Amino acid sequence: MFEIAMLVSSVCGVLVAAWLLWRAGKQGDLQALAGFAIMMAIWCFGHVALFQGYERVGIYIILANPLMPTFFLHFAICFVNSGPAKEEMLDRLHQAVPWFYTTSSVVVLQSWWMGAGDAISTLDTRLFFIFTEAGTWNLAYTVLIGILAHGVLLFGWYRHTGNRKRSILAMFGVGAWGLLLATSFVFPSFGISWFPYPMLLLPTYLLLLVYGVVRYQILSVNAFANRALLWVAMMLVILCLIAVISVVSGRVGLQALASVPSWQLWLYSLLMLMMSALIYQPLNRLISRVIYPGAVLNETVLETWSSQLKEAQDWPQLISIGERLLTSQVRQNIKITLENDQEEKKSGNNKNELSLRVFRTESAWHFSLVGWEDASPGMRLTADVFASLFSTSCGLLDRSLALAAAERKRLDEQHLVELGGLSAAMAHELRNPLNIIAMAAYDAPPETRQHIQTQLQRADRLVSDMLVYSGGLSLQISRTPLHALVMNVLAQAQLGAIKYEVLIDKSLELDVDPQRLQQVFINLIDNAVAFLRNQKDAKLSIDASVEKNQVIIQVHNNGPEIEPSLQEDTLFQPFITKRAGGSGLGLAIVRRIVDAHGGRIRHRSDTNWPVTFEIVLPQRKEEHDAK
Structure with a gap:
């Protein structure tokens, strides 16, 4: 029994080492653990050699046991010192690893030369290994290296958290089990004639040790451990x-x-x-095909579905991938639609079309199969499994997009803070030289002075726009007549030959910040004038109406239409302009002011005008506050 146990331990060590090297890649800790498994396999094989009468070979192999804890020390250093934070002490130990291997090899060679091991006859005259007096140093060195390795693990247990800390705790438990088993190995060396029965369980030590290490790194090993147990x-x-x-x-x-x-x-x-274990899977597949004909579901298919659905970066891509996968699996065209709620999924159903409806409730994503009543049980099972996986992917994508949006918002806010500081510094540094230029131009000819003044006003406007967009926006709300405010802005605008009309009831009043709202109309009108100035029959129109306690203001002009490439979101982004000499901040400032009032602005192309900007504002202050 002892010989069989040692032989099984050797085979397990070789198989475990091969598996670890296959899965290790460039992971130094798993490579060192594989070395430990190989040394343990060799050490156990030395006992088998003794039992078979190869006395000298067996003794030499067993005396190489200092290399076993050396590999384990190497593993412990790599395992504990992994991660972004490195420990200086462990770095020095890692640099000294070659010296540990060299020292261990010297101890092994010295043990061979001094005859540190011998064999005695036990168990029906079979040979069993014992240490001689010269082997005390070999045994002491082996124990010392083992203590150092476990000291490194103890340090890692205090340093790490989470799964790595749990793995170290499991290694200590397995180490105690291995110490209990290996203690009987030295019984004959101390004159104890008990047979080392605990060593019969030695194969379990290596398997438990490797499982404790990799169970949190290589999840597939848990499925194997579950079946084995x-x-x-x-x-x-x-x-x-x-x-x-x-x-x-x-x-x-x-x-x-x-x-x-x-x-x-x-x-x-x-x-x-x-026999039952061998025929279980084939019988299970055969019965599944009888009960669910046409359904081919296995771990490979599910893994393929899961990995490809995870590649989706947005909703259209997720739907496209889902339709392709399910269509390929059931060999029929499948349509997937996303709904906002369960009520909407009832509309527009085509009973002759197989479809998957996925909808979201307050708690989770759900699905409904439409048109699958006449499908075979196998197809229905395939659709159910895929729909469950697809709804889970919807939840993952939803959370991923929400996190991405939050990150973009954080970066935008950070950018505004930085831009605000830059704008304040620019205003301070630019306005002083602009004032000096204005004073120096006082004695210039009138035409030159007028040209300089125009350019200085333009520069001052650019600085002011940056300050308005990037600075803090506070509102001073008061009751404001809209017609008078718009007329005041038009009176100051340089319209030239541009015709305009104002269709606003003179009694219409809003609770707004008049200075900020005036800035909105200045920017919109100046932007329109820039495109209308050289156009024949140029016309500007501003109207307003009240609907459900909201004031809808529309600013029209018959200038050139806005290019389709400037979509709704792009149009109001800062530094986006098609206007010669524009700062690209006018519409961005308009949207920021309107948003601060609890309103919204958009560009419309469905009116009778080439260009229309529509502003929706709450009429009463209490309604704005409620928002």
């Missing part, structure tokens, strides 16, 4: 049942069954269990 539990249950059957069968008259040795019953049951 299930089969072990079933074997234990069978063992208990066989014991009960052996005791009870003779008393109930089943003498033939009672005469069968218990180990044979257990072996037969174990073989049946293994």
